[in-house]
Amino acid sequence: MKMSPFRTACAVVFALVALSLPLPSWAQQKAAPVAVPGLSQVPAAPVQAAPSVPVPAAAAVSPVAAGTTATPAEGRSLRSTPAVPRELSPWSMFQSADVLVKAVMIGLAFASLVTWTIFIAKMVELSVVQRRLRVALGKIGEARSLAEAQFALGAKDSVLSSLLAAAMREARLSAGISSDAGIKERAASSFAEIVRAEARRIRLGMGLLATIGATSPFVGLFGTVWGIMNSFIGISKSQTTNLAVVAPGIAEALLATALGLVAAIPAVIIYNHFARVTKGYLELVGRASGAAGRLLSRDLDRTHVGGAHARAAE
Template sequence: MTQLRHMLLAAVLALGVAGYSGACLAQATGSPDAPAAVAAQPVEAVPAPAVSAAPAVAAGHLPRDLSPWSMFQAADVLVKAVMLSLAFASLVTWTVWFAKSLELTLARRRLAGALAAIADERSLADAQAQLPSERGVLAACVAAAAHELRLSSDVTDKDGIKERVASRLQRIEVAAGRRINRGTGVLATIGSTAPFVGLFGTVWGIMNSFIGISKAQTTNLAVVAPGIAEALLATAIGLVAAIPAVIIYNHFSRQIAGYKALVADASAEVQRLVSRDLDRGLAPHHLSLAAE
């Protein structure tokens, strides 16, 4: 009995050890299935970052060519008219500069040569003999003095003759100054009005740019900049026309002042010749005959 009891107890222990070992083996073999199950689940696709459409939009509004000629072609009709008028004014400025420079140079050279020719003459008749074919201001002064002496051939008042000669010479001076000033007034007009004409074109162009901004409903610089640049081009052309006109006008003012001083010297030289002849005691009719 005792031996049988020991045998049953050993069998029960063996069964218990066998059951425990089976459970542990089942857990050991089943535990890797959980990660596998997790790994087997489908991975959701990560959405790719959306490509910004801003470059495409910006590419649709890239600035056009902003060269001066392109901006002129794209400008408003009124702004084009302003630019063309300013370009014409600039052309007039340089034409006047060329023509007036040539005229002043020749006039000063002719008058200076005539003054040098009669510088050593002692009488009006001798001076007139030195200018037989001269048609300048000095020849006109000598001819006017001789004409007045001819008209005063029956007058003995020397002071009266001198006054009348001086009056004729003064009118010749005024006429010479008026003639040499001809054409310079347009330079003053261009210099004073061209910037404002260009500013008018700029204001008009900027107004059109703002209207375009309101219609496009955008403040993108690529949309705004071309219109403003076209408008500012009008002011730039106005300054290009005005600045040379002012400089050239001031230059001619100095040159003309020098020429008028030379004409005054010619008038004074003729008056000295008349006065010298009168002081010699020659009668006016003798002077007129000698001048002829």
Template sequence: MFRFPRLGLFVAVASLVSALAGSASAAGPAADLSPVAMFLGADWVVKSVMGVLALASLLSWTIFVAKMFELRAANRHVEETIEALTRAPRLAEASAAFGRDHGPGRAMLDAVAREIDLSGPDVDRAGLEARVASHLARIEAAVAQTMSSGVGLVGTVGSTAPFVGLFGTVWGIMNSFVGIAKSQSTNLAVVAPGIAEALFATAIGLVAAIPAVVLYNRLVRSIGLYRNAVADAGAAVRRILSRELDRGGRVGAVRAAE
């Protein structure tokens, strides 16, 4: 999971912007250093950086909200699956309970049925259970991978946004020094707006990155809990198979029961 120890940097950037605004005000006519004015007055490269960071932050929140709704529905479905599997005494009853359901429970039962058909009537019990466990593990991994689609983008925003904002800051400060060289003036009232605009890009990068890190960690934990629930469903399927084998003594009895 990400850890983001740059909150101090965010405070320092905000303090420096405020100090520059105060110094500019003391040195001459007050400059408009509101966020909108700093964005409009920034260089086109810095504006592009700010725009990209704003879009990245919006995308992170969109993915988070969509995934949380998806996870809520998926967890509810898995809970119903586990309950149905727990109530079913045999594979046939469990299969009938799911009907045409397309969730992980249906996929697991279909995998068990295919493996029983492929194994034949006199296959070794331990071998059958090992192969079934392998199929169920792959289904669990596939379900978790599907649920994780798009989450990596949130983590990427959280890890790269500060550096993208820093690029905008470096570019803006470079332009400020070029302006100093052209105007041949070191008056802080002349320099402060350009530097404040440049530092504003870093502030936006941090504003985009900090929530993205929190959202990414929340999604990773939620997907992990969902995968554990799917694993519980797989364990229920293995228990049903084990009971069938105990009753019949061999796989042929299971095939006959189905």
């Protein structure tokens, strides 16, 4: 059956109008065939729905996707601000410590100052007295009597001068006594008293060194225990176990133990050093005591020999 040109043109116009109309849904409906009068119906090709693309969760909440632009200040506010670390220098830890812990630290620092003061003073004193006593022993090495030894020493004040003076005083007080053993015994007693007094004098300050060396670690440990107790109390109040919160208090407490060791270790070393040096000096004092005793014995023997010669001459 042949169609007229008019019908053909109408069919073409209807087809274009139908194609220009929007379909209800591209994802759920298929294109329906368009019926054109006089034309055979040709089924339209089905339109497939476009595959859905998963949208990330971050993009769903992004301010840019929502049509807004995030400012730099708003972006920084979204992130958590890290805590500023606390300065842990020794001075700052001392300032932040508890009052009792501060008192312990000040006491230990003072004890360390005392230790080094004793060290300097005793080093100077022991060097001077040892050199002076060695020189004095060398001067009286060739002396034959107490008077000659005193003349060789001169007016210098030393432990040897005290020993010689004690020997001459005992010889003078014992004049007319024929028993040499009694004179020597009394002189030896005087020598022992002088040696003990010199030992006490030269050991002055060493007891304080021993006390500092023995007690400073325990004093520092007391400050540490007290500081750690306060730190645990602060942790329980803040209800956090963050290391940035816990560490400063414990570091402040441990500073007390460190100061205790700083005070104790030099004190023990200096005490042991002075114990050796003092022992050597007291040996020199013993030599001086023996030299004074020998000079006294010579004088006593000369006195008896001179008395015997005088009686023989009579």
